[in-house]
Amino acid sequence: MRPTKFWNTKAMYRLLSLVFALLLFFYVSYQRLGSTRVSEKEVADSSLINNKSLTLKVPLTLNFDSNKYYVSGYPEKVKVQVTGPNALVTALENTRNFEIYADLSELGPGTHKVKLKTSGFNKELSVALAPETIKVKIATKKTAKFPIQVRYDSGQIAKDHVAGDPLMSQQTVEITGAKSDVDRVESVVANLNLPTNIREAYSRTVLLQALDKKGTPLNVSLSPETVKVNLPISEATATKEVKLELTKENNGVPGKTYTLSTETKTVTLRGTRSALSRIKTFAVPVSVAGVNSSTTKTVELSPNKSGIAAVSPATIQVMITVSETEENSGTKAIDSNETEALQRSSSSEKATSSSASSTAKSSSEVQNETENSRVSSTEQSTESTESLSSSVTDEAN
Structure with missing residues (x-):
């Protein structure tokens, strides 16, 4: 067979096809093997290199008996830094299924330093807290209700x-805190900041504050924390004349009685018609603190009720008359009565002694008379016996 004829046969084409198929198979297999090795290496490298760090601020949870104790002084949130595999950190960030807490269940009243604890973190994650420890103050809990007062600059x-009477969304507030702090609460106020030269009603949501006698805010919890205040403002065009009344304010000197008087009998008020219709008299407080003797004071008059814009006159003269109390003035009479009683008692004792002496003397006399009677009776009996004996003798003779 000629060579040229062999290359043109079907057997030759089949052989060549088989060779090319084998070559293509080995090439593709080699490429896949190389690609698999590279992918495995990349995965291994990424698991070692692709770590992620995340910093979050999370609420701090306290474990304690909230019905019995009140805890203060701790931070509301804690900074936590988490480092670890990318997938774990991302999952933690999305779910937030973890907790930072302080266990106070075994602690009583007082100030304590406590180490924070964590829960819900994967073991492959590194967790760092800031701060790691906190200082807390535990006190006996107390809850009380107080009325809300609205304050503003007229x-x-x-x-x-x-301004009229303020309208509030809530009239009272519930205060919770340490018993020592709740006992110091003097008032709960809502400070309403009015704009300058305001002529119409003003409404705002105001933060509440619990204050002591000196006006210092106290560290207690308020529920609710805010209140909505609506302050009506109207034009003051009406006037009304009302009777003036003086009232004593503060305590004076012990043992003194105070009488207040003034030549001003009425005052004129200017305000809204609705406010004036509710007022019958105008009370003026006069302080008598430290007043030892009668004196005259100048007292300023100012609006003391909502809806009243002005008072006329602006000042009045008040006479304070000081006198001794009835208890002190009656001390001498009481003393003289006691003296008379003592004298009467002494005279009575003497009369009783004399009466007793007379009684004793009478008894002695009675006793002597009895003895004399007995002697006389005995003598008479003896004489009778002798007489009888003599008579019997004579008869015998």
Whole structure:
């Protein structure tokens, strides 16, 4: 067979096809093997290199008996830094299924330093807290209710305008805290900041504050923390003349009685018609603190009720008359009565002694008379016996 004829046969084509198929198979297999080795190496490297660090601020949880104790002085949130595999850190960030807490269940009243604890973190994650320890103050818990007072600067209100009674979304507030702090609460106020020269009603949501006698805010919890206040403001056009009343304010000197008087009998009020219709008299407090003797004071008059813009006159003269109390003035009479009683008692004792002496003397006399009677009776009996004996003798003779 000629060579040229062999290359043109079907057997030759089949052989060549088989060779090329084998070559293509080995090439593809080699490429896949190389690619698999590279992927495995990349995965291994990424598991070692692709770590992620995350910093979060999370709420701090306290474990304690909230019905019995009140805890203060701790931070509301704690900074936590988490480092670890990318997938774990990402999952932690999305779920937030972990907790930072302080266990106070075994602690009593007082100030304590406590180490924070964690839960819900994967073991492959590294966790760092800031701070790691906290200082807390544990005290006996107390809850009380207080009325809410609205405070505002009436000087911000436009001339010839006055504010009415403030309307609030809530009249009382519940205070919870350490018993020592709750006992010091004097008032709960809502400070309403009015704009300058205001002429119409003003409404705002105001933060509440619990204050002591000196006006210092106290570290207690309020529920609710805010209140909505609506302050009506109207034009003051009406006037009314009312009777003036003086009232004693503060305690005076012990043992003194105070009488207040003034030549001003009435005052004129200017305000809204609705406010004036509710007022019958105008009370003026006069302080008598430290007043030892009668004196005259100048007392300033100012609006003391909502809806009243002005009072006329602005000042009055008040006479304070000081006198001794009835208890002190009656001390001498009581003493003289006691002296008379003592004298009467002494005279009575003497009369009793004399009466007893007379009684004793009478008894002695009675006793002597009895003895004399007995002697006389005995003598008479003896004489009778002798007489009888003599008579018998004579008869015998």
